Amino acid sequence: MLPLEGWLIVAKNNVFIVKDVEQPFPYLRVVPRLLNGRKIHVEPHKLCTITRCLVDPCLNVKIPLFMLDSSSKVISPFEAANSLNNCKSKVCYAAKCLLELLQEVGYLAGISGSLAYKPYTANDIDIVVYGNSEEAYMFLKELRQEGITKPLYPNNIYSNRLLFGKFLGIPYSIRLVSVTKPRPCIRRVLERQITFVAKIVDSIPYTTPAYYLVEVEKGVYAETMLLIRTLRLRYTELNCKYVIVKGVLERVCDNLIVSPDVNGYIVCSDAAPKSI
Numbered sequence: 001m002l003p004l005e006g007w008l009i010v011a012k013n014n015v016f017i018v019k020d021v022e023q024p025f026p027y028l029r030v031v032p033r034l035l036n037g038r039k040i041h042v043e044p045h046k047l048c049t050i051t052r053c054l055v056d057p058c059l060n061v062k063i064p065l066f067m068l069d070s071s072s073k074v075i076s077p078f079e080a081a082n083s084l085n086n087c088k089s090k091v092c093y094a095a096k097c098l099l100e101l102l103q104e105v106g107y108l109a110g111i112s113g114s115l116a117y118k119p120y121t122a123n124d125i126d127i128v129v130y131g132n133s134e135e136a137y138m139f140l141k142e143l144r145q146e147g148i149t150k151p152l153y154p155n156n157i158y159s160n161r162l163l164f165g166k167f168l169g170i171p172y173s174i175r176l177v178s179v180t181k182p183r184p185c186i187r188r189v190l191e192r193q194i195t196f197v198a199k200i201v202d203s204i205p206y207t208t209p210a211y212y213l214v215e216v217e218k219g220v221y222a223e224t225m226l227l228i229r230t231l232r233l234r235y236t237e238l239n240c241k242y243v244i245v246k247g248v249l250e251r252v253c254d255n256l257i258v259s260p261d262v263n264g265y266i267v268c269s270d271a272a273p274k275s276i
Contacts, residue, residue: 005019009068015034022186025184026068034117090169137206150165187252188257194246197219197273198242199217200243228259242270246264
């Protein structure tokens, strides 16, 4: 398999996680997690202030890109999962058990995040599942209904989220990636940043990337149908009728797509907001 969303790249004391299911080969879109051995966690729009960025040929903007060479090593989520056999912590044990539940019913699942590169100090479980995301999501629903997993935040608006939760008392997050190999990226024309209020018409809210088809009600593109595409796990499983969105408008062929991932946001609302 070629590196895909959730894979790791290790280069000396640096660790990067591959992002997206589309890649500008021979480069890979990445997010740094360790730089010079130090953990990194910054918002996407600040990444180029801490790591080397190059112009993405499909986006025509600078983002973190990585080209594999002899000094770098690729670690798949499946290799990372195998490395947990030497880890005896409660987090590692819970991760192995949750992986076994997924793998026993045929899902292609592995480990990502800090558990993949620093398992002994990890505090939570980060799992990525490739393939049939719809079936995998239904399986997660069964695990929740049977009480095998618990809500991460019980008794609030997030309690029904299945991609986040607790297993054996350990917090987990799961990314469902519906493909098993990356595809070459498609050229996108970044037109402008927009903010709007919209009604959700349709969605595939549980995959990475997640998609929301919306009808704009307030903003420059009022009465227009737009497709929101997001790689951020925080914007999955949105359970609301309306959204306030700030993002970059992209033109892909004849389609308009909005990405809120870099310096943008999605805010849920059950009633139509009166203003942006």
